[in-house]
Amino acid sequence: MNNAEELLRTSLWGQSLSEDEMQKALAGTVERSFAAGAFVCMKGEPVEFWMGIVDGLCKMASHWTTGKTTSLTGISSGGWIGEGSLLKSESRRYDVMALRETRVAFMHRNTFFWLMDHSIAFNRYLIAQLNERLGQFIGMIENERMLDTDARIARGLSALFNPVLYPGTNRLLQISQEELGYLAGVSRQRANQALRVLEDAGLVRSEYGGINILDLDGLRSFGD
Secondary structure: OOHHHHHHHHOOOHHHOOHHHHHHHHHOEEEEEEOOOOEEEOOOOOOOEEEEEEEOEEEEEEEOOOOOEEEEEEEEOOOEEOHHHHHHOOOOOOEEEEOOOEEEEEEEHHHHHHHHHHOHHHHHHHHHHHHHHHHHHHHHHHHHHHOOHHHHHHHHHHHOOOOOOOOOOOOEEOOOHHHHHHHHOOOHHHHHHHHHHHHHOOOEEEEOOEEEEOOHHHHHHOOO
8 A cells, every 4th residue: 555545545534435546546646755844735726636745745835026034834645735725726826845754645636526426425524624724724814813923823833633634743843943833934943942841731742853742732722
């Protein structure tokens, strides 16, 4: 079993497919690798694929011609992204960038819509996925307007543990301070400062190669 096949078979929606449906999904999916800093897809491009993160970490962002960048969210291993753009049949409205070496599964739009036409379980998954994504972005807007940087980073970390959007996230989160800064739209130094605050609160512990999440509920409510 290759990496993309493992992702499809272990995804929440994939576990509900019949073997014939799974074979159709696999036939319409390819895997590609991206170096750190590479664009997985770019704003303005036609949307031809649904994307799943086989392994790695990506950032959804909007890069303006003025040089300004707005980070929207992170996508970690096991997460899928792009269903909204496919359903609306519009040009992509955001960039996706690999923050480290990342492997991505690309499911062709024809296969995506075939699954919608043939699998009730797949449609139920998409409804749940869209609902969770909507809730995530509403929360982000609230956080940006109401919380300080330390609290926003705490909420950003906790968001990577959404069981629907990111079912493969481990409590030992393999993310560097630089990557965390990219996701939060702050410098590595500011991200490091926030992590020290969260460590002092007993919520996380920085370890070699990642961040150990000690109190997920505490992260979700930090700053309230």
